[in-house]
Amino acid sequence: MKRPTIPDLANAAGVSVSTVNRVLNQPESVRAPTRERVLGVAKEIGFYGVGTIQHGVSAHRQTHKIGILLLQKGRRFYRNLGETMQAEVAARSNENVDLNLEYLEDLSPERVAERLIAMGNKCEAVALVAAQHPVVANAIDEVMAKGVPVASLIAPLSAQGNVSFIGLDNWKVGRTAAWAFNRIVRKPGKIGILLGNFRYRNQEMNESGFRSYFREHNSEFTLLEPLATYESAAAARELTENLLKEHPDLCGLFVSGGGITGALSALRSSQKRDDFVAVGYELFDETRSALIDGTLTMVISHPMETFARETITTLIKAKKAGADAGAQRVALGFEIHTSENV
Incomplete structure (x- = not known):
C-alpha cells in the first residue's frame, strides 16, 4: 500500500489541501478544532508527517494551570484518586493541562489554608478536599479575590465567594x-x-x-x-x-x-x-x-474515572469563565458494591 499523501489526508479530514499545508507549516493560522481534526485523522491513516502535525498542534494548544489538594497520600482512596486525576490529564489530547497535585498530611485548618493560598498563587483554578472551617473559608475568599476560582471536592465548602462543588448527592x-x-x-x-x-x-x-x-x-x-x-x-x-x-x-x-x-x-x-x-x-x-x-x-x-474527568473539566470551565461567573455544581452518580459485583 502506498503511504497516504497530503491530498489523501485532506480528503479524509474533509478539509482542503491548503489547510493541511497550513497545519503542517503555519498551525497558528488554523482554528484549533480543525488542527485537532487533521491530527486525529493523520494518526488514523498513518500519515507520514503526523509527528510534525503533533508538534505544531501541541505548541499552539492552550495551557491550563490547575491545582488539586487532596488528603493524605497514605490513604488508599486519595492515592487512587490522585493517580486517576493524573491519568485523566495525560489522556487529554486536545488541550495542555499543567496539573499541580498535592497531598495534605497536616489537616489542620491553618495548614489547609496555607497550602490553598500557595496553590492559588501559581494556578488558574484550584480544587480541594477540606473540612468546613472559618480559616479555610477565609483562604478561599483570598484566593478568589485574585480571580482564581475554587471548587470543593467530595465535601461541599462555603465562603463569601461562589465555591463550585464536584461530588455525590x-x-x-x-x-x-x-x-x-x-x-x-x-x-x-x-x-x-x-x-x-x-x-x-x-x-x-x-x-x-x-x-x-x-x-x-x-x-x-x-x-x-x-x-x-x-x-x-x-x-x-x-x-x-x-x-x-x-x-x-x-x-x-x-x-x-x-x-x-x-x-x-x-x-x-x-x-x-x-x-x-x-x-x-x-x-x-x-x-x-x-x-x-x-x-x-x-x-x-465515587465513580473514580468520572470524578476525575468532571473535576478537570469543571476547573477548566471555571478558569475560562472567571471567579465571578458563579458556582458550578456537578452531582456524580454513586456506585454500589457488594460481594457479588466486585
Whole structure:
C-alpha cells in the first residue's frame, strides 16, 4: 500500500489541501478544532508527517494551570484518586493541562489554608478536599479575590465567594445506606455511626439522609450518636471495639467517613455474626477484600474515572469563565458494591 499523501489526508479530514499545508507549516493560522481534526485523522491513516502535525498542534494548544489538594497520600482512596486525576490529564489530547497535585498530611485548618493560598498563587483554578472551617473559608475568599476560582471536592465548602462543588448527592448516599440496613437486617436493633470529622459537610449530609430514611420508613431501629474518627484508622478501630463491647445488641455499623480500615480490623477481630450488617464508604483494596470475606455488606463509592474527568473539566470551565461567573455544581452518580459485583 502506498503511504497516504497530503491530498489523501485532506480528503479524509474533509478539509482542503491548503489547510493541511497550513497545519503542517503555519498551525497558528488554523482554528484549533480543525488542527485537532487533521491530527486525529493523520494518526488514523498513518500519515507520514503526523509527528510534525503533533508538534505544531501541541505548541499552539492552550495551557491550563490547575491545582488539586487532596488528603493524605497514605490513604488508599486519595492515592487512587490522585493517580486517576493524573491519568485523566495525560489522556487529554486536545488541550495542555499543567496539573499541580498535592497531598495534605497536616489537616489542620491553618495548614489547609496555607497550602490553598500557595496553590492559588501559581494556578488558574484550584480544587480541594477540606473540612468546613472559618480559616479555610477565609483562604478561599483570598484566593478568589485574585480571580482564581475554587471548587470543593467530595465535601461541599462555603465562603463569601461562589465555591463550585464536584461530588455525590450525600443526602441520597445516606438514605441508600439506610435502605440497605432496613432491607437486610433481620431484626431491627442499634446501629453505630462513624464519621471522620463533624466539619466535613458531606458526612453531615450522609447522616442526615440516613436518619431521615429511618424516621420515614422504620422507627424500630435505634441510631446511636455518631462518633468522630478524625480520619484515623487507630481511632476508628478503638471506637468500633467500644461499640461492640458496650452494645452487644448492635445490629450494624455505618462507616460514613475516614478510618474505615481500623473499623474493619475491629470487626474482623470480633466474633463473626451472620445477622450483622456493615456499610462503608469508597471502594479500594481493603474495602474490596472486606466485601469478599463478608466483613462489609455494601460499599457506596465515587465513580473514580468520572470524578476525575468532571473535576478537570469543571476547573477548566471555571478558569475560562472567571471567579465571578458563579458556582458550578456537578452531582456524580454513586456506585454500589457488594460481594457479588466486585
